[in-house]
Amino acid sequence: MKKLVILTGAGISAESGISTFRDTGGLWEQYAIEDVATLNAWIKDKALVTDFYNQRRKQLLQVEPNYGHRGLVELEKQFQVSIITQNVDNLHERAGSSSILHLHGELTKVRSEKYENLVYELTPDKYEVKIGDLCEKGYQLRPHIVWFGEAVPMMEQAIQITEQADILVIIGTSLNVYPAAGLLYYIRTEAPVYLIDPNDVSVSRGNVHLIKKGASEGVKELIKLLQIQS
Numbered sequence: 001m002k003k004l005v006i007l008t009g010a011g012i013s014a015e016s017g018i019s020t021f022r023d024t025g026g027l028w029e030q031y032a033i034e035d036v037a038t039l040n041a042w043i044k045d046k047a048l049v050t051d052f053y054n055q056r057r058k059q060l061l062q063v064e065p066n067y068g069h070r071g072l073v074e075l076e077k078q079f080q081v082s083i084i085t086q087n088v089d090n091l092h093e094r095a096g097s098s099s100i101l102h103l104h105g106e107l108t109k110v111r112s113e114k115y116e117n118l119v120y121e122l123t124p125d126k127y128e129v130k131i132g133d134l135c136e137k138g139y140q141l142r143p144h145i146v147w148f149g150e151a152v153p154m155m156e157q158a159i160q161i162t163e164q165a166d167i168l169v170i171i172g173t174s175l176n177v178y179p180a181a182g183l184l185y186y187i188r189t190e191a192p193v194y195l196i197d198p199n200d201v202s203v204s205r206g207n208v209h210l211i212k213k214g215a216s217e218g219v220k221e222l223i224k225l226l227q228i229q230s
């Protein structure tokens with residue numbers, strides 16, 4: 001089976017009702033990154049940061065995967081599919097994809113602010129974290145999120161997966177954030193690249209097949225194109 005690697009960003013979850021970051025009305029228009037998504041923000045105001053992520057978790061409980069997510073599961077019949085996502089939601093998991101790497105962490109997990117290996121899964125009935133919720137060694141629980149300025153622990157693994165891709169698909173990311181956007185440098189030159197996005201995205205690579213559509217329609221078209229080719 002050919003290896004199909006799919007890099008996803010906020011745009012794949014937009015049709016589920018989760019706003020993207022950098023589009024008009026996006027999350028970074030409503031909040032300042034330095035107030036809620038950096039280690040400094042956490043040190044300055046843990047309650048504010050905790051509340052921001054509790055709100056994201058609450059929203060996640062109210063939304064469902066869309067065909068963008070579900071169509072990628074169908075592709076598993078034909079390809080060995082690996083998803084590398086920048087998203088912190090769990091919509092790929094809920095759609096049923098079997099191989100998902102979260103580059104920027106997961107909303108449904110928290111970890112000790114001191115011991116990074118002490119990671120805990122939140123459940124839908126207890127998704128809210130409070131100041132005073134502690135790890136087993138007595139330290140505050142923080143979001144299991146890669147904030148701006150923090151290292152991206154999954155990057156090495158993402159590079160290895162990308163290097164082995166026979167085909168790469170990019171869906172719903174502005175490719176503004178590094179190191180994630182740098183994954184494009186690791187694709188073999190002969191591997192075709194498909195990019196699904198309703199807006200223009202600048203890609204640092206030639207020979208990219210653009211599918212200028214939203215995720216649901218775009219994934220439908222991708223499935224047709226890949227069936228024709230195989």
Ligand code: APR
Nearest residue numbers: 009010011014020021022086172173174175177199214215
């Ligand atoms: N279908 C597909 N793509 C869409 C849709 C849609 N319905 N609607 C918008 N998009 C596209 C936008 O055109 C844009 O290119 O999704 C992309 C969203 O870009 P960003 O908001 O920058 O999100 P993303 O690239 O995932 O951000 C990367 O930045 O803030 C951090 O950690 C956060 O993981 C995030 C990272």
